Amino acid sequence: MEQNFNGSKIRNLGTCKKFLQQSSMKTKSTSSVKENPPPANGVLNQQKLISRLSTGICQIADVLPRAELVLQLYPNSQIRHLISRTYAYILRFLIRSLHWYQESKLLHLVHAITRPVELRFDDLIEEIRLLSSNLTDLASASGHAEQRDMHTEQLEMISEHRGMHVEQRKSFNEQRVLKKKVDYLTKLLEDLRETIINDQAINASARIELRQDLSDIQVGHIMSLISRSDLLDPIKSLQTALFMRNRRRERDKNKGIFVLE
Helix, strand or coil, X not given: CHHHHHHHHHHHHXXXXXXXXXXXXHHHHHHHHHHCCCCHXXXXXXXXXXXXXXXXXXXHHHHHHHHHHHHHHCCCHHHHHHHHHHHHHHHHHXXXXXXXXXXXXXXXXXXXXXXXXXXXXXXXXXXXXXXXXXXXXXXXXXXXXXXXXXXXHHHHHHHHHHHHHHHHHHHHHHHXXXXXXXXXXXXXXXXXXXXXXXXXXXXXXXXXXXXXXXXHHHHHHHHHHHHHCCCCCHHHHHHHHHHHHXXXXXXXXXXXXXXXX
16 A cells, blocks of 8 residues: 555656646746736735745755665665655645646735745645655664664674684694694604614624624634544444443343342
């Protein structure tokens, strides 16, 4: 319902623009009244009414593009409601102006006295002015709210950036400490490897030297024994072995006789 009403108001504004152009021509035609001077109060009221209509039309011409721009920038419910009210009062003002435009010259003179501009148009013009001022204030407040939201988002982004910077610095420090530890362990492993290699080389050379020394000593000892000892006579050795065997046999026989007795 509200959308249809707003759409009809916007469509009627197009026809009202034609009326704005024609009203300026009407104001020129009313200037011909001066050729047949009416009463002084009627002339003054008529001039005042024409001046007031011109002021109201100029005010409407300023309000319409500003309202359209504000609606494009801040299309919220409050702005839409305020613009709808502004369009409604503009249409009421234009309808009253159209009725005045369609009156005859005689009615213009009569209504200039009986229905002065203060009673006929000032309430609508003042209401349009107030709505326009409220629209400007609301647009300014919406702009401030938008700036506040942007400022809040910027602060959040700055805070996140600082947090990321702190995390990066912390990670960099941890990586540097780990690198130092890895370098230290690598150095220890290299030192240990060199020590093991040196020990193996020393032990190998010592074992080789020891083996050579033992071999030389053993060979020398054996050779000395061979050179110093007399060779045994094989016949004497055989006689000795036979004697020892016979003696062992006699001993075994004697043991058997003692057992039988």
